[in-house]
Amino acid sequence: MKIPNPDEQRQTYLAQLQPHVAEPILAVGFLCTAGYVDGLTADYTAGKALGMLSPLSGRMFRKKATTTRVDSARNDLVAVTASSVHLFEYPKRGEAFTVSGPPTTWARAGLRVTSEAPKKLSQRIHVQFPGGEVLDYDIAKGGREWATFSDHMRDLLLEPVPAG
Numbered sequence: 604m605k606i607p608n609p610d611e612q613r614q615t616y617l618a619q620l621q622p623h624v625a626e627p628i629l630a631v632g633f634l635c636t637a638g639y640v641d642g643l644t645a646d647y648t649a650g651k652a653l654g655m656l657s658p659l660s661g662r663m664f665r666k667k668a669t670t671t672r673v674d675s676a677r678n679d680l681v682a683v684t685a686s687s688v689h690l691f692e693y694p695k696r697g698e699a700f701t702v703s704g705p706p707t708t709w710a711r712a713g714l715r716v717t718s719e720a721p722k723k724l725s726q727r728i729h730v731q732f733p734g735g736e737v738l739d740y741d742i743a744k745g746g747r748e749w750a751t752f753s754d755h756m757r758d759l760l761l762e763p764v765p766a767g
Contacts, residue, residue: 608748609748609749609751609752612752613631613752616631616680616700617631619700619701619702620680620682620689620691620702621682623689623691623702623705623706624682624684624687624689624706625684626684626685626686626687627684627685628682628683628684629683629684629685629755629759630682630683630755630756630758630759631680631681631682631683631756632680632681632683632742632752632753632754632755632756632757633678633679633680633681633693633742633743633752633753633756634678634679634681634690634728634740634741634742634753635676635677635678635679635740635741635742635743636676636677636678636740636741637727637739637740637741638741639676639678639725639741639743640724640725640741640743640744676695677692678692678693678695679691679692679693679707680693680700681753681756682706683711683756683759683760684711685711685764686710686711686712686764687708687709687710687711688708688709688711688714688760689706689707689708690706690707690708690709691706692704709730709732711764712733712764712765712766713732713733713764713765713766714730714731714732714733714760714763714764715730715731715763716728716729716730716731716760716761717729717731717761718757718761721744723744724743724744725741725742725743725744726741726742726744726757727739727740727741727742728740728741728742728757728760730760733766742756742757
Protein backbone atom coordinates (compact mmCIF):
# COMPACT_ATOMS: atom_id res chain seq x y z
CA MET A 604 0.00 0.00 0.00
CA LYS A 605 1.41 3.36 -1.06
CA ILE A 606 1.85 5.91 1.72
CA PRO A 607 0.36 9.19 0.51
CA ASN A 608 2.48 12.30 0.44
CA PRO A 609 1.32 15.32 2.49
CA ASP A 610 -0.29 17.10 -0.48
CA GLU A 611 -2.30 14.00 -1.46
CA GLN A 612 -3.38 13.46 2.15
CA ARG A 613 -4.37 17.12 2.51
CA GLN A 614 -6.66 16.76 -0.53
CA THR A 615 -8.18 13.59 0.93
CA TYR A 616 -8.90 15.35 4.22
CA LEU A 617 -10.38 18.39 2.44
CA ALA A 618 -12.73 16.11 0.49
CA GLN A 619 -13.82 14.36 3.71
CA LEU A 620 -14.32 17.53 5.76
CA GLN A 621 -15.80 20.02 3.29
CA PRO A 622 -19.30 18.41 3.25
CA HIS A 623 -19.44 19.01 7.04
CA VAL A 624 -18.32 22.64 6.94
CA ALA A 625 -20.55 25.43 5.57
CA GLU A 626 -17.85 27.67 4.06
CA PRO A 627 -14.68 26.91 2.07
CA ILE A 628 -11.87 25.34 4.08
CA LEU A 629 -8.69 27.40 3.84
CA ALA A 630 -6.34 25.03 5.69
CA VAL A 631 -6.25 21.72 7.51
CA GLY A 632 -3.85 20.50 10.17
CA PHE A 633 -3.61 18.68 13.47
CA LEU A 634 -3.85 19.72 17.11
CA CYS A 635 -3.21 17.39 20.02
CA THR A 636 -3.41 17.53 23.78
CA ALA A 637 -0.73 19.85 25.19
CA GLY A 638 2.28 17.85 26.36
CA TYR A 639 1.35 14.73 24.40
CA VAL A 640 4.45 14.60 22.18
CA ASP A 641 6.85 15.55 25.00
CA GLY A 642 5.24 12.89 27.19
CA LEU A 643 5.65 10.18 24.58
CA THR A 644 9.28 11.18 24.14
CA ALA A 645 9.92 11.10 27.90
CA ASP A 646 8.20 7.69 28.21
CA TYR A 647 10.34 6.32 25.38
CA THR A 648 13.54 7.65 26.96
CA ALA A 649 12.65 6.24 30.39
CA GLY A 650 11.78 2.88 28.85
CA LYS A 651 15.08 2.77 26.96
CA ALA A 652 16.99 3.53 30.18
CA LEU A 653 15.08 0.83 32.05
CA GLY A 654 15.69 -1.50 29.10
CA MET A 655 19.43 -1.23 29.65
CA LEU A 656 18.90 -3.08 32.92
CA SER A 657 16.14 -5.36 31.70
CA PRO A 658 15.05 -5.36 28.02
CA LEU A 659 11.70 -6.99 28.87
CA SER A 660 10.97 -4.46 31.62
CA GLY A 661 11.86 -1.60 29.28
CA ARG A 662 9.49 -2.86 26.57
CA MET A 663 6.69 -3.44 29.07
CA PHE A 664 7.17 0.04 30.56
CA ARG A 665 7.07 1.72 27.11
CA LYS A 666 4.00 -0.26 26.06
CA LYS A 667 2.06 0.56 29.25
CA ALA A 668 3.13 4.21 29.30
CA THR A 669 2.23 4.71 25.63
CA THR A 670 -1.17 3.04 26.05
CA THR A 671 -1.97 5.18 29.09
CA ARG A 672 -0.88 8.40 27.36
CA VAL A 673 -2.75 7.63 24.11
CA ASP A 674 -5.92 6.78 26.06
CA SER A 675 -5.85 10.12 27.91
CA ALA A 676 -4.97 12.32 24.91
CA ARG A 677 -7.02 13.73 22.09
CA ASN A 678 -5.95 14.43 18.54
CA ASP A 679 -8.03 16.58 16.22
CA LEU A 680 -8.03 17.11 12.50
CA VAL A 681 -8.69 20.84 12.21
CA ALA A 682 -10.36 22.71 9.36
CA VAL A 683 -9.93 26.50 9.33
CA THR A 684 -12.31 28.73 7.35
CA ALA A 685 -12.48 32.51 7.10
CA SER A 686 -14.82 32.70 10.10
CA SER A 687 -14.53 29.39 12.01
CA VAL A 688 -12.26 26.66 13.32
CA HIS A 689 -13.66 23.11 13.24
CA LEU A 690 -12.04 20.32 15.30
CA PHE A 691 -12.87 16.77 14.22
CA GLU A 692 -11.74 14.04 16.60
CA TYR A 693 -9.06 11.88 15.01
CA PRO A 694 -8.73 8.14 15.77
CA LYS A 695 -6.15 7.29 18.42
CA ARG A 696 -4.82 3.96 17.27
CA GLY A 697 -4.00 4.42 13.60
CA GLU A 698 -7.44 3.65 12.19
CA ALA A 699 -8.43 5.43 9.00
CA PHE A 700 -10.03 8.82 9.57
CA THR A 701 -13.74 9.24 8.99
CA VAL A 702 -16.01 11.99 10.23
CA SER A 703 -17.66 10.28 13.19
CA GLY A 704 -19.63 13.15 14.67
CA PRO A 705 -20.14 16.87 14.64
CA PRO A 706 -17.01 18.94 15.14
CA THR A 707 -16.21 21.27 17.98
CA THR A 708 -16.54 24.70 16.36
CA TRP A 709 -15.00 28.01 17.41
CA ALA A 710 -15.74 31.38 15.88
CA ARG A 711 -12.46 32.99 14.77
CA ALA A 712 -13.72 36.50 15.51
CA GLY A 713 -12.12 37.62 18.75
CA LEU A 714 -10.10 34.39 19.11
CA ARG A 715 -6.49 35.09 20.04
CA VAL A 716 -3.92 32.41 19.26
CA THR A 717 -0.27 32.67 20.25
CA SER A 718 2.55 30.19 19.78
CA GLU A 719 5.73 29.27 21.56
CA ALA A 720 8.99 28.65 19.75
CA PRO A 721 8.93 25.34 17.88
CA LYS A 722 10.63 22.36 19.49
CA LYS A 723 12.08 19.49 17.51
CA LEU A 724 8.86 17.43 17.54
CA SER A 725 6.10 19.88 18.46
CA GLN A 726 5.01 23.46 18.88
CA ARG A 727 2.73 24.68 21.70
CA ILE A 728 -0.10 27.08 20.92
CA HIS A 729 -2.40 28.93 23.30
CA VAL A 730 -5.98 29.62 22.25
CA GLN A 731 -7.66 32.47 24.14
CA PHE A 732 -11.40 32.87 23.68
CA PRO A 733 -13.18 36.25 23.87
CA GLY A 734 -14.44 35.40 27.39
CA GLY A 735 -10.87 34.91 28.65
CA GLU A 736 -10.70 31.08 28.74
CA VAL A 737 -7.37 29.72 27.46
CA LEU A 738 -6.78 26.24 26.03
CA ASP A 739 -3.33 24.88 25.22
CA TYR A 740 -2.58 22.51 22.35
CA ASP A 741 0.44 21.05 20.64
CA ILE A 742 1.04 20.87 16.92
CA ALA A 743 2.99 17.65 16.42
CA LYS A 744 5.71 17.73 13.79
CA GLY A 745 5.90 14.65 11.62
CA GLY A 746 9.03 13.39 9.97
CA ARG A 747 10.61 14.84 6.84
CA GLU A 748 8.04 16.23 4.39
CA TRP A 749 5.29 15.84 7.03
CA ALA A 750 7.06 18.21 9.46
CA THR A 751 5.28 21.24 7.99
CA PHE A 752 1.86 19.65 7.37
CA SER A 753 0.05 21.85 9.91
CA ASP A 754 2.01 25.08 9.31
CA HIS A 755 -0.63 26.78 7.11
CA MET A 756 -3.32 25.95 9.70
CA ARG A 757 -1.12 27.40 12.45
CA ASP A 758 -0.40 30.55 10.45
CA LEU A 759 -4.11 31.17 9.83
CA LEU A 760 -4.91 30.65 13.52
CA LEU A 761 -2.24 33.19 14.46
CA GLU A 762 -3.90 35.82 12.22
CA PRO A 763 -6.36 37.79 14.36
CA VAL A 764 -9.94 38.13 13.12
CA PRO A 765 -11.56 41.21 14.66
CA ALA A 766 -14.57 40.57 16.88
CA GLY A 767 -17.74 41.64 15.10
